[in-house]
Amino acid sequence: MRRIALAIAGLVLLLPAGGALLQGAASALDRSRLPPPGEIVTAGGAGLHVYCSGPPEAPPVFLETGMGVVSDAWVRVQDDLSEDHRVCRYDRAGTGHSARFDGPKDAGATADRLAALAQAVGVERPMVLVGHSYGGLVARVFAHRYPERVAGLVLVDSSHEEMGERLPPAGRDMVDDILSAFGKLSIANRFGVLRITGAPGLWMAGLEDAARDRAAAVYASVAHMAAAAEEAAAWRDGASTGLARDIETLGNLPMRVLVADEYPDGLVESWIALQRDLAGLSAQSRLTVVSGADHYGLVQNPEHAARVAGEIRALWQSVGPE
Numbered sequence: 001m002r003r004i005a006l007a008i009a010g011l012v013l014l015l016p017a018g019g020a021l022l023q024g025a026a027s028a029l030d031r032s033r034l035p036p037p038g039e040i041v042t043a044g045g046a047g048l049h050v051y052c053s054g055p056p057e058a059p060p061v062f063l064e065t066g067m068g069v070v071s072d073a074w075v076r077v078q079d080d081l082s083e084d085h086r087v088c089r090y091d092r093a094g095t096g097h098s099a100r101f102d103g104p105k106d107a108g109a110t111a112d113r114l115a116a117l118a119q120a121v122g123v124e125r126p127m128v129l130v131g132h133s134y135g136g137l138v139a140r141v142f143a144h145r146y147p148e149r150v151a152g153l154v155l156v157d158s159s160h161e162e163m164g165e166r167l168p169p170a171g172r173d174m175v176d177d178i179l180s181a182f183g184k185l186s187i188a189n190r191f192g193v194l195r196i197t198g199a200p201g202l203w204m205a206g207l208e209d210a211a212r213d214r215a216a217a218v219y220a221s222v223a224h225m226a227a228a229a230e231e232a233a234a235w236r237d238g239a240s241t242g243l244a245r246d247i248e249t250l251g252n253l254p255m256r257v258l259v260a261d262e263y264p265d266g267l268v269e270s271w272i273a274l275q276r277d278l279a280g281l282s283a284q285s286r287l288t289v290v291s292g293a294d295h296y297g298l299v300q301n302p303e304h305a306a307r308v309a310g311e312i313r314a315l316w317q318s319v320g321p322e
Contacts, residue, residue: 047101050090059316061312061316063087067235073300084313092227100223127149128152128316140155147251179235260294
């Protein structure tokens, strides 16, 4: 019996070490076999991965991801728009395919880096800025700080700075669980947990081929989850939400607000009410509920991504040449 107990104890000690070895080897393999589609551009002191496609002279569109989400999530929207728009998707500092970064990751610092990045990749005319989830809050902060850089704003199931207060208890718990998850996953990924279990299905749904492989590798990385945890911390301490609360109006900025309605019972009405608040920031806004779409599927599901791309295209057409 003593030998069995010692053997079990040895296995318990070896499993974490084995997981860490797996993580290190797999991470090195990912870097060699899954190169990101874009390039690393230094902006605001951070090495940011950005991928731009479409004619350089075409109307520019920048895509801002949700918290903890890799830029590959936008692949369908970008591919749809690239024929007649200059479309750029990127990973925020420290996340996704971007380089590690020890600087601030609140929405204000992120907006400033985005301004530098857009200039670095040659987007000098006003752009349509599209933000999904937390990216919607970043997009609003950017539009408020740099109004001359924004021709229009599209919020895709955007986070709301008061959602942790105004949603029903189940919704508040959901927000708290999401914000808490990134720190836990950064620790779990040190031992290869998401390499063994796979990334949550909602994060991967709709992604295919190389984009899916790259996303799986990013979600299994320590650095990505650690950076997302820093963004979550900036949300919790008010560094990001406080900036959004300070925005009283976006004036007459052309704006579209797209909302998913596939949420647990009791949350949909409250969620749509928060989105109406956001639409009220502009005198030229329109809110659209995309029936049957969930939060991630709104940009990753083929049907819903085409709808989002169509709204972006229509907004540019309504704005006209700049």
